[in-house]
């Protein structure tokens with residue numbers, strides 16, 4: 001099994017795919033292709049990139065090519081058992097899957113205004129209303145999951161699972177842009193960023209040599 005990813009500093013969808021493979025526990029190789037490099041351009045002509053319309057992450061498992069981070073979660077959950085990824089209780093599972101799907105399809109303002117950059121910490125700044133609306137919605141969902149279903153552990157539904165890994169890049173954005181959070185969300189973000197797989201991704205990003213100007217703000221703190 002091989003997971004193809006983009007830069008660990010910037011590629012939020014790659015982070016989700018990679019975290020999903022780690023959660024599966026399956027043996028895998030990792031291929032990082034620096035985004036917008038000559039290598040990236042050359043990769044576009046290869047079969048996996050043609051399958052994914054040029055996007056990462058891409059999971060290759062024998063003849064199977066899976067792209068799109070939610071499909072990768074689904075594929076891996078089918079392989080190792082869905083309980084490794086999703087809570088067992090039906091109501092908890094319904095919320096977890098809805099939250100993951102909403103993350104996948106929503107929050108365009110947060111994503112555009114606060115691009116993922118796990119190497120940076122910028123000073124707090126007022127957020128546009130639309131971005132704050134996205135933040136408030138995510139905080140409300142995290143709080144609901146933690147309050148209703150999180151009692152058995154420190155993650156959204158107790159144990160670390162698919163919903164957590166889907167929101168990991170959001171937790172990094174909250175830190176990168178010093179976005180203030182209420183206590184339950186703040187504690188959860190701290191826990192999530194300390195998860196060994198999440199921390200390993202961020203550590204690896206710090207040693208990457210590539211800098212992509214369009215993902216960097218000019219002022220840094």
Ligand SMILES: N[C@@H](CCC(=O)N[C@@H](CS)C(=O)NCC(=O)O)C(=O)O
Nearest residue numbers: 011012013014055056057068069070
């Ligand atoms: N919906 C896809 C999104 C994949 C995606 O947009 N990946 C970005 C990197 S974070 C990418 O490959 N961008 C390159 C491009 O748009 O050409 C998923 O969930 O995996």
